[in-house]
Amino acid sequence: MAVQPEGAPCWADAMFGDVEAAKSFYGDVLGWTFGESSSEYGNYTQAYADGKAVAAVVPPMPGQEEGPAQWCLYLASRDAAATAARIREAGGEVVMEPMQVGDYGTMCLARDPSGVVFGVWQGGTHEGFEAMAEPGAYCWAEVFTREPGKSDAFFPQVFSYKSKQMEDDGVDFRLFDLGDRTVLGRMAMGDDFPPEVPPYINVYFTVPDCDAAVARATERGGVLRFGPMDTPFGRFAALSDPQGAAFSVIDITTTEGEMPKITDVA
Template identity: 55%
Template sequence: MAAFPEGAPCWVDASLPDLEAGKRFYGGLFGWTFDEGSPDFGYYTQALSDGKKVAGLAPVMEGQEGTPPAWGVYFASRDIAETAEKIRANGGMTLMGPMEVGDLGSMLIAKDPGDAVFGVWQPGTHKGFDRQYQPGSFGWVEICVRETGGVDAFYPAVFSYEVQPVGDQNFDFSIWKLEGQPVAGRFKLGDDIPADVPPHAMVYFVVANCDDAIASVQKLGGKLRTGPRDSPYGRFAIVADQQGATFSVIDPRTTAGQA
């Protein structure tokens, strides 16, 4: 497959305290199967949809017990050392790496000026998603923060995004584009969002039917957080797995209103 352009979301993964429980949940929800994680890589496990790589599940690393379960996103980089320099030069912070992951590629984990954590991936043999924008795979990601000033300058400086504001005073949202194509977004957490919700990356997975997916989440022990809601981009809901990792499900074929 073609390489992901610089700054495009190229991978997502979840850090979970109970890997086997995570496999049962997401296997039941999306029909994923899983490879056998290697002890050399901390039993990091790839999720497959019809044999195509779509996401990763990782057990919480030793020394990080108690870290809340969470989904995260990785943005593509052609030169991860250069990307790390841009992150630091524009008010961000590198938390881990850059580091090589065998022959798979190189990664780093960083924090933006609004305290949202994200990853960067320079591919080796692991190029990123084999499948996206189809049921059971990645569909979209939003960086959700409370303070937007530094963030709105940071990401275009690091990844050369074109920024398209699409919200208003009650809905502060921007779309990031590469070569004119939307790849991700920035959402400002409003006063209606509980104060204990930290800045984060909200990962969306495509489903064939949003309401059916919500029912499956609940049957598998997860929770409905918000929604379902109709939008010009699809019917979606924010949910959480049975360990508390939050994500969204969206049916992009069921739309309402004008974008």
Template identity: 45%
Template sequence: MEIDSYQPGTPCWVDLSSPDPAAAERFYARLFGWTVVSAGEGSGGYRLCEVRDRVVAGIGPLRQEGVPAAWSTYVAVSDADATARAVRDAGGEVHVEPTDVMDEGRMAVFADPAGAVVAAWQPGRMPGAGLVDEPGALCWNELATRDPDRAREFYAAVFGWQAQAREIDGMTYTTWQLGDRVVGGMIAMGDDWPPEVPPHWSVCFAVRNCDAAAEEVRALGGAVLHGPVDIEPGRFAAVGDPQGAGFAVLSLRT
């Protein structure tokens, strides 16, 4: 589905911070068929990933030495500065103060009270991903946290989300609602999660065939962490790239 604008409060962009952006470019171009191009002079080596000539994600160098490779979720906002104030008022921590990204938009990076990191994107020339819910494009964003009650309060205050819990496959799963639209999900991290895994936001990309994508991840030097398994929306696998950044792939049901 092609998208040219996002309602504030909607996840709109994802990017990868990698210790080896060139290697990441090769991996994801092979896995998803992305065309990867430079974001231009002054972008600090940031790369834009495209499907059918529409941007779907970004790849850049690590923002800080010593941190692991990771995918980040950006949520569309109308005012990044006001969002940063709302984050502080709700008990979160601003990691990167609102700053202009050339004329593309204005961004801020923060952590919720449990420590999960997420970013805000105030669009300028670029609204966000131009394609979603198609092979090679973003199809889901999900929070994993050990304090879902606090998360409900925080994200309601910052993005206006309402949490809707329901039973799926014998477990309680929470979806984030923006008005009458579902914009993401949340799972509670129980005792089965390793204690060293911090609360985090994860990203999921649509693929045509989940099993084939998982095998390709292995062949390209990545790892399959869970699955493939059948879930309500389709067939799912949690994987990692060769630099250790985790993400998921999902072949969506029609």
């Protein structure tokens, strides 16, 4: 795939206390196969869909064994150090300073002012997703936050997004565009989210059959959080895997309903 423009989602990984269990679960639910773990880089293990790199799993680093499992979305950067500086200027926090990962690229981890953790990736030999919107591959992501105003101000300041708002009295949903391409959503967390659930980025993976994927996930110990539901964008469901990491599955070939009205935000 072509290198993603600055601010576009380009990679996803997750840290699991039991990596082998995670590989078994996602292999069954999403059809992933896995490469050899890289002991030089903390046993980082890439996942493949139809032979194309689509994500990675990794065990916790020493001292982080008690942390919850969670998917991390990486946004593309031409210069990770410059992006880290903009993150600070916009009121965010750099959780992990830019770090070169061999010749693969440079990464950093950050937190927006509302508490949403995300990654930044300056690609080297590893440019990111080798497939998107194909079965087993990344498709979409949304920032879930209890303080939408903070996220709405932060992300466009860091990545030059243009903002659009969905016209829907029942939900506070915003879209971030790069040029003529919508790259990220933002959902306000309401009272239906338990207070102990922190803000996060929800990553969607493409599946050929949403209901079948949900059935496999729940049979393997996953928890269905929402759906399956038909939308103009596809039939999707929100899940948690057996180790607690939230993710969604979507069948983009099964669509229903009219596209919502969306207005530009000045």
